[in-house]
Amino acid sequence: MQPFLDLRKINSRDRDQILDAISNVFDSGWYVLGQNVYEFEKEFAQYCGTDFCVGTGNGLDALKLIFRAYCELGSLKAGDEVLVPANTYIASILAITENALNPVLVEPNLKTFNMDLRKIEASITSKTRAILAVHLYGYVADMEAIHNLAKKHDLIVIEDCAQAHGAQLRDRLVGNLSDAAGFSFYPGKNLGAIGDGGAVTTNNITLADTIRSLSNYGSKIKYENEFKGVNSRLDELQASVLRVKLKRLNEDNERRRNIAEIYSTGINNDHVILPSLDDTIPDRLSHVWHLYVVRSKHRNLLSSHLEANGIQTIIHYPIPPHRQVAFSDWGHSSFPITDLIHEQVLSLPISPVMDKSEIENVIKAVNSFVVIPAV
Numbered sequence: 001m002q003p004f005l006d007l008r009k010i011n012s013r014d015r016d017q018i019l020d021a022i023s024n025v026f027d028s029g030w031y032v033l034g035q036n037v038y039e040f041e042k043e044f045a046q047y048c049g050t051d052f053c054v055g056t057g058n059g060l061d062a063l064k065l066i067f068r069a070y071c072e073l074g075s076l077k078a079g080d081e082v083l084v085p086a087n088t089y090i091a092s093i094l095a096i097t098e099n100a101l102n103p104v105l106v107e108p109n110l111k112t113f114n115m116d117l118r119k120i121e122a123s124i125t126s127k128t129r130a131i132l133a134v135h136l137y138g139y140v141a142d143m144e145a146i147h148n149l150a151k152k153h154d155l156i157v158i159e160d161c162a163q164a165h166g167a168q169l170r171d172r173l174v175g176n177l178s179d180a181a182g183f184s185f186y187p188g189k190n191l192g193a194i195g196d197g198g199a200v201t202t203n204n205i206t207l208a209d210t211i212r213s214l215s216n217y218g219s220k221i222k223y224e225n226e227f228k229g230v231n232s233r234l235d236e237l238q239a240s241v242l243r244v245k246l247k248r249l250n251e252d253n254e255r256r257r258n259i260a261e262i263y264s265t266g267i268n269n270d271h272v273i274l275p276s277l278d279d280t281i282p283d284r285l286s287h288v289w290h291l292y293v294v295r296s297k298h299r300n301l302l303s304s305h306l307e308a309n310g311i312q313t314i315i316h317y318p319i320p321p322h323r324q325v326a327f328s329d330w331g332h333s334s335f336p337i338t339d340l341i342h343e344q345v346l347s348l349p350i351s352p353v354m355d356k357s358e359i360e361n362v363i364k365a366v367n368s369f370v371v372i373p374a375v
Contacts, residue, residue, distance in 0.1 A: 002349060002358055004312040007187055009353045011194065014244050018194070021240035033216075036239040041199070043246060044183075047166075048175035050201040052208035055234025056215055059162045059184020062198035063095030063132075065232065066158055066180045069210040070130075071099055072227060075156060080129040085115045086322060086338040088134045092160050093321050095182070096132065104128070105322060105330075107337045111276050113293070114141040116337075121149055130156040135164035135174055137316070138190065138256075138290035140281060143169055143177040158182070161201075163290035165191040166253045169281065175201040185242055190256070190290050191249050193238040252352035256289040259350050259359055263292055266363040271371055272296050273344075291316055295344040298371050303346055309365040314347045 011018065025036060037055050045053035056062045070076040078100035084092055086105035096103040106123050109116045113136045120131065131150055133141040143157075150157045159181035161167075161174045168174065175181040185197035202208050210227075213220045218229025264274055273295040277287065293316065296302045303313050320342045322330040348362055 001307075002311050002361060004314050004347070004349050005188055005351050006353060007192070010192075010351060013353070014248070017244045018241050021244050022237055025237050025240050031236050033233055034236045036236050036243060037234050040234070040239040040243050040246075043243060044199060045201060047246060047249075048173050048181075048201045050176045050181075051203045052201065052205065054200045054208055054212045054215065055239060056182075056198040056200060056211075057232035057234065058196040059182060059186060059198040060091045060095060061215070061230070061232040062182035062184070062200045063092065063158070063160060064098050065211045065214050065230075066182055066200055066207075067095055067099040067101060067130075068214055069180075069207050070156060071101075072210055072214070073206065076101060076129055079127070081125060081127040082130045082132055083115070083120060083123055083128060084132045085134050085136065086335045087113065087320060087341050088136060088160070089162075089317060090321055090324065090326070091162070091184075092132060092134050093327075101130075102127070105333070105335060105338075107335055108136075108341065110337055110341070112139055112141075113137055113275075113341065114139060115146075117142060117145050117149075120146065124149070124153050124155075128153065128155060130158060132158045132160055133178065134160040134162075135167060137275075137293050138164045138167055138288040139277070140164065140167045140169045140174060140177075140286040142281060147177075162186075162189065164288055165189060166249050167288040168283070168285050170283070176203070179204060180207055185238065190253060190288055191242065191245060193241050193245075195235065195238055197234050197238040197242065198232075199234065248352075253288040255352040256350055257284055257287065259354060260287070260289045260292055262359055263348065263350075263363065266360075267294075267366050269367050269369055271298055271369060272302065272366055289350055291347045292350040293345050293347050294366075295341070296346060297344060298369075299344050299346050301371065302366075302369055305369045306348075306362075306365050309361075309368070311362055311365050312349065315345060316347050317342060317345075 041053040157178040159178040162184035180202040185193040214229040218227030
């Protein structure tokens with residue numbers, strides 16, 4: 001079976017460097033908030049083009065701490081509304097609800113899977129205080145248009161960059177397209193650790209200092225607690241691994257782009273809708289292809305066909321947020337485009353370590369898919 005994502009193969013490329021980095025942490029005797037976290041924060045901020053980076057325990061915490069910091073600073077308060085894509089992963093929404101804020105789901109653009117700009121403005125009310133833009137599947141949301149709306153309505157703009165490390169809009173990278181941004185370094189991400197990890201990037205020193213304090217029990221000075229904080233710190237071992245892997249990120253993203261282009265050229269099946277990019281963001285660098293997501297009215301049959309041909313696929317995501325049991329009070333809500341997406345999407349294998357034969361196997365298997373009409 002050709003795996004959807006071969007993490008062992010991805011990480012084995014840097015095996016010696018990663019093991020050396022881990023060994024150095026072990027030998028240092030300093031395992032929490034040490035030199036590797038400090039250096040990674042500096043290097044990742046420089047990579048994104050921001051003034052500050054604060055490591056966190058995971059990507060969800062990165063987003064939660066952004067909203068929590070804005071609440072502590074008085075920019076947000078309980079009950080305020082935050083616009084968020086209706087088709088995003090649940091973590092984006094949990095970061096909002098965990099801070100007693102109200103998520104307002106916005107339908108996506110069917111071409112890009114990111115929020116439909118027309119529906120963003122239509123969703124703004126007197127209670128709206130922020131927009132959480134998610135660069136879903138690795139494709140940059142139209143941040144210029146979002147910022148124009150935010151400026152018009154005096155809104156905070158936050159990025160969820162969990163799937164978009166290294167993607168850029170014009171000459172600026174994600175993480176530097178908003179007031180603050182959250183990243184995940186879950187192992188399967190474009191920049192993945194060998195465990196959990198996350199980070200916040202921002203150019204706001206007050207926000208960065210508040211997030212750093214909140215993530216460390218609410219303490220800036222040891223044993224002095226300014227806030228009722230949490231423990232969510234990037235692990236020293238993970239930081240050491242991320243420092244090694246950050247050096248490959250641009251190269252790996254370019255390989256993903258090349259594979260996506262080969263797929264888009266080679267796959268030709270009337271039952272499969274290929275991803276198409278929004279003409280308003282034509283730069284190929286705006287997409288880092290964390291996922292290559294196709295749509296099909298016969299998604300389950302397609303998935304079974306590919307599995308029978310030795311190709312592993314994954315559905316991102318089978319159940320939309322408004323239909324999750326956790327949010328059963330939203331059951332009456334109507335999000336037809338989101339429902340359509342979640343009924344049809346299927347993610348094909350894409351990773352920087354796929355070889356030519358693996359890519360060709362995927363294309364051949366997809367092109368051989370047929371639907372036999374019911375008699």
